[in-house]
Amino acid sequence: MSGACRIALVGNPNSGKTTLFNALTGQRQRATNYPGVTVEHVLGTCSVAGSEMTVVDLPGCYSLDAASPDERVARDFLVVQRPEVVLQVVDATALERHLYLTSQLLELGVNLVLVLTMMDRARAAGLKIDTALIAERLSVPVLETVGPSGEGIARLLEVVAARSHKPGVALEPDYGDEMREAIDAVEREIAACGSACDLPYPRRWLALKLLEREPCVMRQVQQCSHSVCREVASSASARAAAIEGHHGDALAILIAERRQGFASGLAREAVTRKRLDRQSLSDQIDDVLTHRWLGIPIFLLVMYLVFYATFTLGAVPMGWIEHGIGFLAMRFQGLLVGHDALRSFVVDGILGGVGNVLLFVPNIAILFACISVIEDSGYMARAAFITDRFMHQIGLHGKSIIPLLIGFGCSVPAVMATRTLENRRDRLATMLVIPLMSCGARLPIYLMFIPAFFPQSWQAPVLWGMYFTGIVLAVILVRLLRMTVLSGESVPFVMELPPYRMPVLKGVLIHVWFRTWMYLKKAGTVILVASAIMWFITSYPKPPHVPHVEATHAVGTGDAVSHSFAGQIGRALEPVTESLGFDWRVNTAFLGALAAKELFVAQMGILSSLEGKLHEDPSLMSWLRSEYTPAQALSIMLFILIAAPCSATVAVTAREAGRWRIALAQYFGLTLLAAVVSFIVYHVGTILLGG
Amino acid sequence: MNLVDVPKDCAVRVRALTGTPALRKRFIEMGLAPGMLVRVMRVAPLGDPLVVAAGEARISLRRRDAAHILVELPREKQERS
Numbered sequence: 001m002s003g004a005c006r007i008a009l010v011g012n013p014n015s016g017k018t019t020l021f022n023a024l025t026g027q028r029q030r031a032t033n034y035p036g037v038t039v040e041h042v043l044g045t046c047s048v049a050g051s052e053m054t055v056v057d058l059p060g061c062y063s064l065d066a067a068s069p070d071e072r073v074a075r076d077f078l079v080v081q082r083p084e085v086v087l088q089v090v091d092a093t094a095l096e097r098h099l100y101l102t103s104q105l106l107e108l109g110v111n112l113v114l115v116l117t118m119m120d121r122a123r124a125a126g127l128k129i130d131t132a133l134i135a136e137r138l139s140v141p142v143l144e145t146v147g148p149s150g151e152g153i154a155r156l157l158e159v160v161a162a163r164s165h166k167p168g169v170a171l172e173p174d175y176g177d178e179m180r181e182a183i184d185a186v187e188r189e190i191a192a193c194g195s196a197c198d199l200p201y202p203r204r205w206l207a208l209k210l211l212e213r214e215p216c217v218m219r220q221v222q223q224c225s226h227s228v229c230r231e232v233a234s235s236a237s238a239r240a241a242a243i244e245g246h247h248g249d250a251l252a253i254l255i256a257e258r259r260q261g262f263a264s265g266l267a268r269e270a271v272t273r274k275r276l277d278r279q280s281l282s283d284q285i286d287d288v289l290t291h292r293w294l295g296i297p298i299f300l301l302v303m304y305l306v307f308y309a310t311f312t313l314g315a316v317p318m319g320w321i322e323h324g325i326g327f328l329a330m331r332f333q334g335l336l337v338g339h340d341a342l343r344s345f346v347v348d349g350i351l352g353g354v355g356n357v358l359l360f361v362p363n364i365a366i367l368f369a370c371i372s373v374i375e376d377s378g379y380m381a382r383a384a385f386i387t388d389r390f391m392h393q394i395g396l397h398g399k400s401i402i403p404l405l406i407g408f409g410c411s412v413p414a415v416m417a418t419r420t421l422e423n424r425r426d427r428l429a430t431m432l433v434i435p436l437m438s439c440g441a442r443l444p445i446y447l448m449f450i451p452a453f454f455p456q457s458w459q460a461p462v463l464w465g466m467y468f469t470g471i472v473l474a475v476i477l478v479r480l481l482r483m484t485v486l487s488g489e490s491v492p493f494v495m496e497l498p499p500y501r502m503p504v505l506k507g508v509l510i511h512v513w514f515r516t517w518m519y520l521k522k523a524g525t526v527i528l529v530a531s532a533i534m535w536f537i538t539s540y541p542k543p544p545h546v547p548h549v550e551a552t553h554a555v556g557t558g559d560a561v562s563h564s565f566a567g568q569i570g571r572a573l574e575p576v577t578e579s580l581g582f583d584w585r586v587n588t589a590f591l592g593a594l595a596a597k598e599l600f601v602a603q604m605g606i607l608s609s610l611e612g613k614l615h616e617d618p619s620l621m622s623w624l625r626s627e628y629t630p631a632q633a634l635s636i637m638l639f640i641l642i643a644a645p646c647s648a649t650v651a652v653t654a655r656e657a658g659r660w661r662i663a664l665a666q667y668f669g670l671t672l673l674a675a676v677v678s679f680i681v682y683h684v685g686t687i688l689l690g691g
Numbered sequence: 692m693n694l695v696d697v698p699k700d701c702a703v704r705v706r707a708l709t710g711t712p713a714l715r716k717r718f719i720e721m722g723l724a725p726g727m728l729v730r731v732m733r734v735a736p737l738g739d740p741l742v743v744a745a746g747e748a749r750i751s752l753r754r755r756d757a758a759h760i761l762v763e764l765p766r767e768k769q770e771r772s
Binding site for chain 2: 062093250252286292381385388389495496499
């Protein structure tokens with residue numbers, strides 16, 4: 001056998017494609033149950049008739065028309081890479097809809113094999129499918145499998161092996177005489193270009209796309225260096241306009257209708273239904289979970305449970321990690337006695353930094369396990385369904401709710417969770433306001449200031465006020481973004497609610513591992529670097545006469561910090577930040593906390609030259625009360641709420657948004673907003689609450 | 692008559708699609724094409740979106756978009772798959 005043989009899997013989302021992929025490659029990945037969460041280009045290998053083949057799991061798509069990034073990826077792979085075999089996974093319970101995609105695949109002329117999945121569900125629904133008829137009409141093999149059990153896989157592999165060397169046969173739906181003539185004509189013109197046209201597409205397919213004036217293809221034509229391409233494109237445009245004039249509708253729709261006609265005609269022939277629509281188990285579950293009165297409370301309960309699992313259960317392994325780091329720190333203290341600088345670097349800089357990175361891991365792992373279970377079970381789609389109206393009014397999407405709620409715990413996994421949003425604008429809008437969902441790291445800061453400055457009865461309301469302010473600002477910011485930078489038609493909310501499924505444990509575990517590893521690789525490096533820098537600027541330069549720095553002291557005495565770069569910067573900024581109510585100590589604490597917000601409290605503790613590091617420590621609180629006013633406290637807290645997301649958040653935002661520019665714009669934008677808000681609050685607060 | 696006008700659980704046939712070409716194409720791709728038998732199954736707690744049953748599939752749509760699906764009462768009782 002010459003060359004690598006590639007098998008591409010295509011199909012609608014939720015059709016069982018990933019399950020088939022797992023069955024073929026043996027490398028069990030999660031069966032995604034929610035649209036848009038497939039990682040692009042998942043590869044695996046499979047042994048077929050003694051030789052190794054590469055299997056590519058393309059993103060789930062309803063059509064190859066490249067309207068969304070997923071569709072584009074799938075389309076481009078099929079058209080440009082031309083895999084040797086294409087398996088279309090077809091959900092037997094929605095045959096007609098899947099045949100729409102089939103018609104596009106046939107047009108492409110790929111070497112197609114249809115794999116019907118969910119046959120058990122089809123049988124349960126009373127559907128009988130004449131697969132022989134379909135095979136005959138389409139001249140492609142049609143096989144049946146039942147997902148997780150692996151039934152039918154052996155036969156599938158045999159067929160793939162037999163077909164892998166055959167060329168695909170293009171089959172075109174009946175577009176009608178006028179259209180067909182137009183396609184013929186454009187195809188001829190393209191052929192006449194000969195080698196001048198270097199677009200990598202099959203000719204007839206390209207002709208069709210030019211007539212459709214498909215944006216992706218048109219863009220490539222515009223960029224093509226040969227003018228002949230553009231001439232052909234404009235002549236195709238003219239023909240298309242003529243046809244549209246006759247039929248009174250966009251060509252793309254005419255084509256879609258023809259494909260649909262093809263699909264429904266075949267479905268009508270091949271499928272018989274023995275029973276009428278009846279309530280499936282999923283429908284019954286939905287009656288409860290999306291119930292008019294129960295739906296929202298249940299949703300809130302589910303989110304609460306996710307939170308609880310993530311942060312309360314997550315605290316346990318976090319404790320282990322802290323102990324582990326502490327243990328290592330002590331070992332290194334012992335090893336490096338006498339080498340103060342090196343010891344400080346290793347213990348405080350490196351280990352401290354590593355600790356910052358690893359500290360997120362239990363939270364992230366548990367959170368993604370929860371998200372994975374929610375997705376795989378099918379509940380995620382229901383969550384989007386329930387909250388969409390509210391989200392839509394804000395300017396977001398139903399699917400935005402989960403990342404936003406996760407953001408109340410930690411921004412890092414929240415940003416990563418925005419992958420579920422298909423539309424880039426929605427995804428960016430959601431990502432950019434996630435830091436305003438006051439994350440768990442900020443809580444200790446509120447808990448430090450609030451009891452120090454507010455009487456008992458005010459404390460809870462003020463705390464709620466902080467969270468509420470974050471939410472309100474987020475809503476305003478989204479509207480602003482929607483009106484300016486991220487404006488545009490909102491994507492129609494047409495979303496499939498897949499049937500409920502039992503999540504597979506191994507799939508969940510693999511997914512968690514994958515996501516956590518991604519976090520460690522990308523965010524980890526940034527946090528490590530940021531922590532090292534923070535350590536450096538808070539440790540150096542040392543004050544002139546170096547007293548014995550206690551070996552167990554994390555960052556040195558207040559004196560030392562004050563003398564360091566961070567302290568100097570803090571003092572230098574004081575004239576400016578005074579208008580916000582911050583003195584140099586607060587500035588320095590902010591700087592120290594840039595790596596991770598948790599460090600703010602620690603830094604303040606150190607600067608107060610007090611040993612106590614807990615926010616409950618009354619001596620720290622009374623020290624705060626004596627040094628600062630309530631207005632200042634509010635100003636500081638609001639600044640923390642709004643400004644400067646932690647370095648990890650910036651790192652994942654840059655990664656998920658694809659550009660550092662966006663993450664940095666967010667960073668500075670939020671900081672600016674924070675400065676404005678702090679300024680107003682400080683001055684108004686001083687007047688109202690007294691200086 | 693469009694899909695929003697139809698009472699819950701009443702089976703109707705899609706007569707035609709209106710709206711932008713992108714929206715109509717999306718409807719067709721999701722299986723809400725002319726000729727299909729559909730019915731509105733439920734409404735979200737906040738009143739929007741709706742869930743439409745098309746065969747075995749459950750598709751959720753915003754009212755605003757669903758209003759673009761023109762329907763008629765089916766003449767025959769037999770169901771298309």
